[in-house]
Amino acid sequence: xxxIQKLHKAYQSQTVLDQISLELPQGQILAxxxxxxxxxxxxxxxxxxxxxxxxxxVSWSGTSMDTVPPREREMVYLFQEPLLFPHxxxxxxxxxxxxxxxxxxxxxxxxxxxxxxxxxxxxHAQKKPNQLSGGQRQRVAFGRAxxxxxxxxxxxEPFASLDAQTRATMQAxxxxxxxxxxxxxxxxxxxxxxxxxxxxxxxxxxxxxxxVYTSSEAFxxxxxxxxxxxxxxxxxxxxxxxxxx
Numbered sequence: 001x002x003x004i005q006k007l008h009k010a011y012q013s014q015t016v017l018d019q020i021s022l023e024l025p026q027g028q029i030l031a032x033x034x035x036x037x038x039x040x041x042x043x044x045x046x047x048x049x050x051x052x053x054x055x056x057x058v059s060w061s062g063t064s065m066d067t068v069p070p071r072e073r074e075m076v077y078l079f080q081e082p083l084l085f086p087h088x089x090x091x092x093x094x095x096x097x098x099x100x101x102x103x104x105x106x107x108x109x110x111x112x113x114x115x116x117x118x119x120x121x122x123x124h125a126q127k128k129p130n131q132l133s134g135g136q137r138q139r140v141a142f143g144r145a146x147x148x149x150x151x152x153x154x155x156x157e158p159f160a161s162l163d164a165q166t167r168a169t170m171q172a173x174x175x176x177x178x179x180x181x182x183x184x185x186x187x188x189x190x191x192x193x194x195x196x197x198x199x200x201x202x203x204x205x206x207x208x209x210x211x212v213y214t215s216s217e218a219f220x221x222x223x224x225x226x227x228x229x230x231x232x233x234x235x236x237x238x239x240x241x242x243x244x245x
Contacts (some may be wrong), residue, residue: 001025002184004074006169007056009039009208016042017053018208020035024152027182029175031199032210033225037207038187044154047186048077060151071100075152080160082130082141091116091125092194096147115143117164118177133168142174146181153178153185159194171197192226 002024007015016039023032034040044145045051047058049070058065065073084093094112103111116122119139129137145153158174159167175198178185189195195202202219203212213219220227 001061002047002186003057003059003062004047005057005059007043007053008040008047009051009053014210017046017056017063020056020208021209022203022210022212024184024186025110026184027179028199028200029187030212031195032186032188032203032204032205033190033195034188034205035190038205040205041156043205043210044077044156044186044188047152048075048154050077051071057077074148074150075154076150077154078093078141078145078156078158079156081139082129082134084137084140084144085169086129089126089128090121090132090140092148093129094144094147097144101148111147115147119143119173134161135170138162138166138170139173142177146177146183149181153183153187155185155187156187158187160189160191164211167194169191174198192230195225195226196220 004020004022007017007020008015012174016126018039020043021139022030032040032043042051046053049065049068060073060075065075085096088096092110094115099110100110116125119142121139121143123138124132124136129140132140142158155174159170162170171194187195187198189198196216199216202215202216202225203210204219204222204225205211215223
């Protein structure tokens with residue numbers, strides 16, 4: 001279980017993280033909804049160890065992560081843009097983390113081969129990133145993040161730059177593989193539909209404060225989340241279609 005206790009971060013007089021606490025069980029996805037500038041990215045980077053909070057603690061299964069270097073936390077931060085190594089093939093991008101961990105060549109060949117199948121990228125194994133579409137590059141980045149089964153995936157609006165169809169495909173792939181490998185995830189998004197689709201549990205972030213909901217019904221019923229506005233919109237569309245027909 002990932003446990004975050006009273007994380008606080010401020011830049012001069014601006015508070016970015018305001019006493020944030022949460023618990024994330026193994027294999028669960030917490031969807032964090034919030035507008036740009038609310039502190040979501042800072043939260044993920046603090047959990048990953050990429051920046052130091054002013055106060056608070058991050059732990060995994062009761063073991064403090066506060067002095068553990070980012071590479072050793074096994075908490076992988078996945079950016080919106082797929083940051084692949086441009087000089088490496090798809091195969092070698094996927095294999096990179098395994099080679100850093102000094103796994104055997106046989107293990108690397110097996111794991112990368114299996115991941116290529118999961119990502120449906122077998123035919124692209126020897127291509128460089130600049131030969132791939134945006135969706136394919138994001139698949140490679142996602143595969144590289146989960147191939148060594150990290151404790152936690154930290155996803156910072158990972159599909160926001162994709163077109164609607166590719167985004168839907170990536171959401172489905174994300175759900176299937178995270179559940180298959182039983183990986184915990186904090187999934188940050190500003191899209192209420194995406195939050196509802198990917199989350200097992202839900203939170204809303206604004207002005208550095210995080211509200212974790214006790215149920216999906218509580219999340220959907222809170223006017224701040226925008227779910228009620230979304231439902232109202234689609235009800236109006238449905239009524240319009242009925243009227244026109």
